[in-house]
Amino acid sequence: MAMELSERSADLASQALDNLVNQFARPLDFLRELVQNAIDAGTPHVDVWFRFQAKAARTQGVLEIHIDDFGDGMDERIIDGELTRMFASSKEDDLTKIGKFGIGFTSIFAIRPEAVLLRTGRHGDFWELVFHPDRSFDKVAIDQAVYGTKITLFKTMEADEVESFVARCRWTLSYWLEHSDVPVRFAGADLAWRDGEETPAPTPPSADPFAAFAAPSAPVGDHGHLAFEQLNRPLALDADLSVPVNAPDLTGFVGYGKAPLHAFYNGGLTLIRSSSGDALGAWRRELGHLSFKLKGRHLEHTLTRDNVLHDEAWLDAMNAVSNAAWRLRPLLLDRIAGATHPGGNPDPWLWHLAAECRGARAHRDIDDFAKTLVLPLASGEPVAFSEVLAQDRRLGHVLVSGEHPALDESLIADGLIVLSDRPAVRAVLRATWDPFWLGQAVLRSLEPLGVRRLPFVRRDQPIVCTDDVFALPELIEDDQLPPDERALVEATRSLLGTTGSNLGVRLGDFGGLGVEDELALEGPEEGGVFSREPREGWFVFSSRSQCLLVNRHHDVVRAQCAVAHTRPALAAYGLLCALLTSEDDRDLLPALLQATSETLP
Amino acid sequence: MSEVQALLERSRAPGSFVERRRFTLSRDKAVEKLREFALRDPAQYVL
Numbered sequence: 024m025a026m027e028l029s030e031r032s033a034d035l036a037s038q039a040l041d042n043l044v045n046q047f048a049r050p051l052d053f054l055r056e057l058v059q060n061a062i063d064a065g066t067p068h069v070d071v072w073f074r075f076q077a078k079a080a081r082t083q084g085v086l087e088i089h090i091d092d093f094g095d096g097m098d099e100r101i102i103d104g105e106l107t108r109m110f111a112s113s114k115e116d117d118l119t120k121i122g123k124f125g126i127g128f129t130s131i132f133a134i135r136p137e138a139v140l141l142r143t144g145r146h147g148d149f150w151e152l153v154f155h156p157d158r159s160f161d162k163v164a165i166d167q168a169v170y171g172t173k174i175t176l177f178k179t180m181e182a183d184e185v186e187s188f189v190a191r192c193r194w195t196l197s198y199w200l201e202h203s204d205v206p207v208r209f210a211g212a213d214l215a216w217r218d219g220e221e222t223p224a225p226t227p228p229s230a231d232p233f234a235a236f237a238a239p240s241a242p243v244g245d246h247g248h249l250a251f252e253q254l255n256r257p258l259a260l261d262a263d264l265s266v267p268v269n270a271p272d273l274t275g276f277v278g279y280g281k282a283p284l285h286a287f288y289n290g291g292l293t294l295i296r297s298s299s300g301d302a303l304g305a306w307r308r309e310l311g312h313l314s315f316k317l318k319g320r321h322l323e324h325t326l327t328r329d330n331v332l333h334d335e336a337w338l339d340a341m342n343a344v345s346n347a348a349w350r351l352r353p354l355l356l357d358r359i360a361g362a363t364h365p366g367g368n369p370d371p372w373l374w375h376l377a378a379e380c381r382g383a384r385a386h387r388d389i390d391d392f393a394k395t396l397v398l399p400l401a402s403g404e405p406v407a408f409s410e411v412l413a414q415d416r417r418l419g420h421v422l423v424s425g426e427h428p429a430l431d432e433s434l435i436a437d438g439l440i441v442l443s444d445r446p447a448v449r450a451v452l453r454a455t456w457d458p459f460w461l462g463q464a465v466l467r468s469l470e471p472l473g474v475r476r477l478p479f480v481r482r483d484q485p486i487v488c489t490d491d492v493f494a495l496p497e498l499i500e501d502d503q504l505p506p507d508e509r510a511l512v513e514a515t516r517s518l519l520g521t522t523g524s525n526l527g528v529r530l531g532d533f534g535g536l537g538v539e540d541e542l543a544l545e546g547p548e549e550g551g552v553f554s555r556e557p558r559e560g561w562f563v564f565s566s567r568s569q570c571l572l573v574n575r576h577h578d579v580v581r582a583q584c585a586v587a588h589t590r591p592a593l594a595a596y597g598l599l600c601a602l603l604t605s606e607d608d609r610d611l612l613p614a615l616l617q618a619t620s621e622t623l624p
Numbered sequence: 625m626s627e628v629q630a631l632l633e634r635s636r637a638p639g640s641f642v643e644r645r646r647f648t649l650s651r652d653k654a655v656e657k658l659r660e661f662a663l664r665d666p667a668q669y670v671l
């Protein structure tokens with residue numbers, strides 16, 4: 024019976040070990056686990072190095088992967104009760120330790136090594152363990168003193184695979200230990216090693232094991248023919264703008280980066296480094312656009328390491344990020360103001376603001392920053408966002424620069440706000456409108472009817488190019504006109520005068536303005552900016568008193584000019600018939616026809 | 625004899641061989657840690 028229970032227990036352990044080994048989706052993550060164990064053992068630094076011995080006359084050989092630490096080491100009690108007993112780690116209540124699960128060491132089998140050698144010692148006992156592919160192991164007491172724990176994995180591979188394998192190991196260590204509190208030193212493969220040669224000890228027992236702390240930048244040393252570089256570096260955030268995190272038991276930075284980054288660390292070991300927002304839970308919408316790195320000894324990862332544990336420590340961390348984001352926003356507005364001037368480039372900062380509005384829904388606080396935020400005019404000069412909004416309410420749209428700088432300058436000189444037309448400015452304009460404001464209002468009204476969702480309704484900011492609503496045509500003085508055009512203009516004015524209209528008529532050159540197909544535009548008689556309006560029914564003679572600028576190159580004008588020198592009144596009537604398109608204006612046609620007929624012989 | 629086999633032979637040479645062993649499992653601790661750390665939100669764990 025006891026034998027049966029023992030066998031069942033062994034089977035269960037074997038299955039558990041299989042499951043644990045198979046859960047390592049990336050086999051090289053064994054490096055993370057072994058270095059983490061080394062850090063928890065109090066080592067002043069961890070050395071990872073390689074050497075490869077090709078078999079004689081063959082391309083295949085054995086790569087040795089060495090992970091050496093100089094920490095506390097292990098005695099027999101720890102070896103039997105923790106290292107080789109799954110889930111029995113005693114570190115779970117010790118905040119100075121990163122590992123808590125007691126399963127990390129099983130990862131040595133993930134790369135399917137031919138053997139794994141572990142040498143360790145503590146309190147004068149020294150042990151050597153050899154792990155086999157069937158996951159059994161031999162335990163041997165040895166006489167040779169061992170300082171810390173030295174692990175070597177033996178992996179058979181082709182010689183031409185070694186370089187890329189070692190490169191992947193380096194990447195893995197750099198990813199998981201990029202901000203390790205403990206120096207992690209790395210040396211590439213020694214391809215020239217031959218069995219029997221003296222092993223180049225990474226750190227002789229007489230060397231200062233704390234020396235790596237003194238020089239945190241790579242490279243850090245050269246032992247034998249191995250040149251070590253230090254992979255970890257101080258916690259820093261690659262961001263255009265960032266602020267430090269101020270919270271108990273947390274250090275880090277929050278900022279605006281080129282792309283979102285959400286990274287959590289414990290003791291410098293990467294818990295998760297993601298840009299997907301999966302680590303943010305319900306904070307994803309508000310903070311997902313930010314970049315941050317947070318290091319905290321209370322932060323934990325899940326058993327499968329696919330996420331950070333969403334516990335109280337994580338909640339504190341997310342609150343800290345949220346608070347830092349509030350401190351970031353005024354700094355961002357300062358950067359926009361500082362870069363908005365002729366020749367300046369506020370675009371990178373405007374893109375961040377657009378993301379801030381879309382993500383953090385900063386547009387809810389638009390009244391707070393509308394006077395602080397500036398946007399670039401077509402001239403590059405700044406204008407307060409509050410003034411842009413005021414003009415928007417007055418005109419019904421926001422004006423942005425077109426393809427004709429002279430037109431933009433004339434409009435600005437007339438007091439209109441013409442923003443520089445660039446994607447970043449448009450992004451801010453669109454992002455500052457709450458895309459859900461109307462939908463939410465409609466939803467509230469429909470709630471009594473049981474309607475809970477509406478997949479539509481969005482108010483988009485009307486952004487209009489100056490070219491689309493204005494033009495700056497060239498007016499031709501009467502004395503510059505050829506006889507036929509001059510005759511047509513004078514006859515048209517005369518005919519209009521018979522109706523009592525005081526609308527002026529002038530000829531202009533519309534070439535190159537994008538309005539070449541327009542027959543006429545309305546604007547000031549002395550010239551300047553003319554407005555472009557809908558093509559049909561766009562002006563009413565009886566209600567306006569400005570000037571009608573007629574396109575001298577339009578087909579209608581050319582046709583009337585052809586007869587203007589012989590029948591100017593008839594040509595004028597023909598032109599006015601083409602211009603009078605509204606119902607009100609067409610009521611004038613009988614009177615105009617009568618006046619025209621009276622001039623005919 | 626391969627290098628790895630040689631290593632295995634060598635590893636047994638200097639000291640006294642103790643025993644061939646296998647990994648063991650702490651079942652109580654396993655259940656406790658799976659409950660606490662298996663899911664992103666521990667409150668989602670239902671036995």
